[in-house]
Amino acid sequence: xxxxxxxxxxxxxxxxxxxxxxxxxxxxxxxxxxxxxxxxxxxxxxxxxxxxxxxxxxxxxxxxxxxxxxxxxxxxxxxxxxxxxxxxxxxxxxxxxxxxxxxxxxxxxxxxxxxxxxxxxxxxxxxxxxxxxxxxxxxxxxxxxxxxxxxxxxxxxxxxxxxxxxxxxxxxxxxxxxxxxxxxxxxxxxxxxxxxxxxxxxxxxxxxxxxxxxxxxxxxxxxxxxxxxxxxxxxxxxxxxxxxxxxxxxxxxxxxxxxxxxxxxxxxxxxxxxxxxxxxxxxxxxxxxxxxxxxxxxxxxxxxxxxxxxxxxxxxxxxxxxxxxxxxxxxxxxxxxxxxxxxxxxxxxxxxxxxxxxxxxxxxxxxxxxxxxxxxxxxxxxxxxxxxxxxxxxxxxxxxxxxxxxxxxxxxxxxxxxxxxxxxxxxxxxxxxxxxxxxxxxxxxxxxxxxxxxxxxxxxxxxxxxxxxxxxxxxxxxxxxxxxxxxxxxxxxxxxxxxxxxxxxxxxxxxxxxxxxx
Amino acid sequence: xxxxxxxxxxxxxxxxxxxxxxxxxxxxxxxxxxxxxxxxxxxxxxxxxxxxxxxxxxxxxxxxxxxxxxxxxxxxxxxxxxxxxxxxxxxxxxxxxxxxxxxx
Numbered sequence: 001x002x003x004x005x006x007x008x009x010x011x012x013x014x015x016x017x018x019x020x021x022x023x024x025x026x027x028x029x030x031x032x033x034x035x036x037x038x039x040x041x042x043x044x045x046x047x048x049x050x051x052x053x054x055x056x057x058x059x060x061x062x063x064x065x066x067x068x069x070x071x072x073x074x075x076x077x078x079x080x081x082x083x084x085x086x087x088x089x090x091x092x093x094x095x096x097x098x099x100x101x102x103x104x105x106x107x108x109x110x111x112x113x114x115x116x117x118x119x120x121x122x123x124x125x126x127x128x129x130x131x132x133x134x135x136x137x138x139x140x141x142x143x144x145x146x147x148x149x150x151x152x153x154x155x156x157x158x159x160x161x162x163x164x165x166x167x168x169x170x171x172x173x174x175x176x177x178x179x180x181x182x183x184x185x186x187x188x189x190x191x192x193x194x195x196x197x198x199x200x201x202x203x204x205x206x207x208x209x210x211x212x213x214x215x216x217x218x219x220x221x222x223x224x225x226x227x228x229x230x231x232x233x234x235x236x237x238x239x240x241x242x243x244x245x246x247x248x249x250x251x252x253x254x255x256x257x258x259x260x261x262x263x264x265x266x267x268x269x270x271x272x273x274x275x276x277x278x279x280x281x282x283x284x285x286x287x288x289x290x291x292x293x294x295x296x297x298x299x300x301x302x303x304x305x306x307x308x309x310x311x312x313x314x315x316x317x318x319x320x321x322x323x324x325x326x327x328x329x330x331x332x333x334x335x336x337x338x339x340x341x342x343x344x345x346x347x348x349x350x351x352x353x354x355x356x357x358x359x360x361x362x363x364x365x366x367x368x369x370x371x372x373x374x375x376x377x378x379x380x381x382x383x384x385x386x387x388x389x390x391x392x393x394x395x396x397x398x399x400x401x402x403x404x405x406x407x408x409x410x411x412x413x414x415x416x417x418x419x420x421x422x423x424x425x426x427x428x429x430x431x432x433x434x435x436x437x438x439x440x441x442x443x444x445x446x447x448x449x450x451x452x453x454x455x456x457x458x459x460x461x462x463x464x465x466x467x468x469x470x471x472x473x474x475x476x477x478x479x480x481x482x483x484x485x486x487x488x489x490x491x492x493x494x495x496x497x498x499x500x501x502x503x504x505x506x507x508x509x510x511x512x513x514x515x516x517x518x
Numbered sequence: 519x520x521x522x523x524x525x526x527x528x529x530x531x532x533x534x535x536x537x538x539x540x541x542x543x544x545x546x547x548x549x550x551x552x553x554x555x556x557x558x559x560x561x562x563x564x565x566x567x568x569x570x571x572x573x574x575x576x577x578x579x580x581x582x583x584x585x586x587x588x589x590x591x592x593x594x595x596x597x598x599x600x601x602x603x604x605x606x607x608x609x610x611x612x613x614x615x616x617x618x619x620x621x622x
Contacts, residue, residue, distance in 0.1 A: 091591045108588075108590045108591050108592065108594075108596075108597050109588045109589060109590055109591065110589070110591075201572075201573050215571065215572040215573065239579065241581045241586050242586050242588075244578055244581075245572075245578060246579075247579065248579040337562075340558065340559060340562065342555070343555055343556045343558055343559050344559065346552065346555075346556070347556060347559075354533060358533075358534075361534070363608055368609070370609075370611060373611075374611065375611055376534070378611060379534040380534050380535060380536035381536060383533075383534055383535050383536070384535055384536035384537070387535070392535060392537075392545075393545065393548060393549070395533050395535060396526065396529050396530060396533060396535065396545060396549060397549060397552060397553075399529040399532050399533040400521065400525065400529045400549065400553075403528075403529060403532065409560070410553075410556060410559075412569055413559050413560065413562075413564060414556075414559060415569030415570050415571060416562075416564035416567040416568070416569045416570075417559055417562055417564060417567075418569075418570045418573075419564075419567050419568060419569060419570040420562070420564070420567060422570060422573060453551075454548060454551075454552060455551065455552055455555055469573070470573060471572075471573030
């Protein structure tokens with residue numbers, strides 16, 4: 001296989017090799033574990049893996065070989081090792097959500113996304129470290145200690161899907177699953193120099209994702225390249241009757257967007273075939289089109305404030321120049337209410353979290369502390385011992401903004417301003433803009449322990465959180481380095497238009513080439 | 519709007535979180551500082567704006583009203599210490615004083 005070490009192979013290269021019998025899935029999985037040992041993925045170094053079962057993963061790889069021998073279609077991700085964020089339920093491995101309250105918890109059922117990955121031939125090798133219950137932007141809030149950035153171990157990998165982003169960046173797997181409520185896939189992707197995609201709200205089933213803020217939560221994909229992310233998303237996207245918020249909108253073959261061709265029609269016969277095994281595009285990485293003729297890219301002025309780091313601005317301008325060179329038109333636009341997004345988010349998300357996390361009461365799941373007499377004593381002791389400081393802070397904040405006398409002033413007000421933020425996006429796309437481009441984060445990764453003020457930490461999400469509030473898809477793609485640390489550019493498109501998002505991302509990745517990582 | 523120590527203790531009780539004295543003081547400061555940043559929203563005119571409770575685009579598709587049973591990796595009984603007549607038996611609490619409170 002092209003002479004590259006396993007940890008440099010993309011998902012498509014592995015799938016092609018495994019399907020053709022040129023690669024052994026067992027060797028690929030073993031290589032993934034070897035790589036994890038080599039880079040110190042455990043608590044002794046990067047601390048990005050919380051649970052793994054070497055024997056079970058090898059057994060799964062042997063089952064895949066048996067499937068291949070019966071000539072069954074192995075799926076889009078045949079033999080591709082994947083890691084899963086620890087708030088997504090998986091059989092056999094613990095699902096702790098980075099929390100003491102769920103320490104050692106093994107789910108009796110599996111998330112739909114994990115079932116779909118397995119159906120597509122992917123092999124789950126580990127669960128990854130995360131901010132407790134996905135509340136954080138640095139993976140410092142994990143009850144199992146902070147994860148570290150493989151690019152610079154003194155720095156955070158971002159969060160809350162920091163373990164997943166770091167695993168992909170370090171070459172443990174080409175694809176990882178993460179989850180987003182306010183940027184928790186895109187921000188760590190940017191900090192670690194990989195690709196991270198948050199799909200449209202409703203595009204991917206959340207059955208088996210431990211709920212944080214239900215009107216915002218989405219499962220996303222991290223990949224070493226745009227192609228890895230496109231393959232991963234295509235494997236998990238689509239309607240699921242087990243999640244009432246999942247959409248039955250058709251899932252296009254995202255990789256066709258790499259060719260620069262228009263999105264297939266919603267009812268194109270090519271998209272009606274069985275999702276497993278369909279491959280209108282040959283599985284090897286498609287040649288990236290460098291043509292964006294007729295594509296209008298919006299540059300929202302609110303995301304390029306005067307205070308933006310000059311190095312970050314320079315890299316964004318370089319990316320925008322590449323878009324122009326490929327024939328796109330860059331147009332200045334306004335998302336005027338975006339500066340209000342952080343206050344809105346930090347009212348709505350904690351409010352929903354305070355309700356969702358009420359289920360962790362010592363009766364049904366995980367930790368139960370009952371040295372204090374009485375039911376109330378058991379609840380309070382369990383929750384106080386089980387939740388860390390940030391989760392406690394957000395539950396209290398959420399309880400406060402929902403409490404009598406404050407509901408209208410905070411929660412209802414935030415919901416109304418959220419409507420205005422979503423209206424801004426609708427207006428920009430209705431004006432003919434196909435995609436919006438922004439920096440993913442204001443800065444590169446920061447040193448572990450550098451930010452202690454909670455609100456200062458919340459500001460990390462300032463450019464990502466609007467896509468969650470509006471429910472639109474967005475992707476972070478590496479665009480270069482600031483002070484030797486990776487940073488990302490963000491491409492946002494309209495509801496369910498991941499196809500255009502991938503088209504622009506593929507083109508940018510091709511146009512930047514090695515510049516994206518230096 | 520500054521949060522008081524009494525507010526913190528009240529919402530901690532509502533949220534069933536035990537908060538000790540020193541932590542209550544810390545949380546009073548932290549929550550007040552965070553909520554100060556939310557004040558900017560009060561200046562936005564939303565009189566004619568409908569609040570968004572969600573952002574699902576295209577509506578929620580209907581499915582047959584039959585429910586879908588979760589596929590369990592092993593029998594339900596294996597996830598609880600014991601069962602009786604189809605119900606989980608949970609561990610007995612140290613006392614039953616709350617039961618008396620609830621009846622009052």
